[in-house]
Amino acid sequence: MGEAQVSLEHLFRVFTKPEHKDSKLAQIEQHLSDNILDFLSQHVVTKKTSLEEIEKDFSDSKVPESPEFVSTHAESLLDKLVAHSVNTYSPTFIGHMTSALPYFHLPLSKLMVGLNQNLVKIETSKAFTPLERQVLGMMHNLVYDQPQSFYDNHLHSAAHSLGAFCSGGTIANITALWVARNKGFLAWQKQVLPLPIVTTTLTI
Numbered sequence: 001m002g003e004a005q006v007s008l009e010h011l012f013r014v015f016t017k018p019e020h021k022d023s024k025l026a027q028i029e030q031h032l033s034d035n036i037l038d039f040l041s042q043h044v045v046t047k048k049t050s051l052e053e054i055e056k057d058f059s060d061s062k063v064p065e066s067p068e069f070v071s072t073h074a075e076s077l078l079d080k081l082v083a084h085s086v087n088t089y090s091p092t093f094i095g096h097m098t099s100a101l102p103y104f105h106l107p108l109s110k111l112m113v114g115l116n117q118n119l120v121k122i123e124t125s126k127a128f129t130p131l132e133r134q135v136l137g138m139m140h141n142l143v144y145d146q147p148q149s150f151y152d153n154h155l156h157s158a159a160h161s162l163g164a165f166c167s168g169g170t171i172a173n174i175t176a177l178w179v180a181r182n183k184g185f186l187a188w189q190k191q192v193l194p195l196p197i198v199t200t201t202l203t204i
Helices: 008-012 025-039 051-056 070-080 105-115 128-144 148-152 169-192
Strands: none
Touching: 025 070, 128 148
């Protein structure tokens, strides 16, 4: 195979969709998919390899100086990472705050990663932003059960938000505290300062 080369041509190739189904990147993608499916089909929760042994494969703190083929790196991930991961799909697995996902999440995750949308800005997400607002509206409706007119006015309003998605429980808690603090501060400010305050309504 030779050594991996560093060049703009090789870099562009990594960021370009393969033209043929039998291309190297397409083969790597299929190999990774097959490996994951095989891993999830096993009933063993995890191998008996000690954490200390696994840490030896991840003990280098320096960024490698030499490039590596995508195929080589993929094999390394399969051998060192996937093989020693926890199989949350196993029927004998019991884990804190983690469980098996519906199987259709696998192809959906490919859709999510492939589209690579950024919901912070409309110009980088477009359809995903209304979808996110719709899901927040459904969750809000389940909890607060407001009339339809409320959601007609607030669901896609740029001046309102029915909630926020967070990357994890800790961020969600901090965000909720931040919102509560701001709402409390605004209430205090209206009582103390006789000045008109322009704010964005945040409904939680």
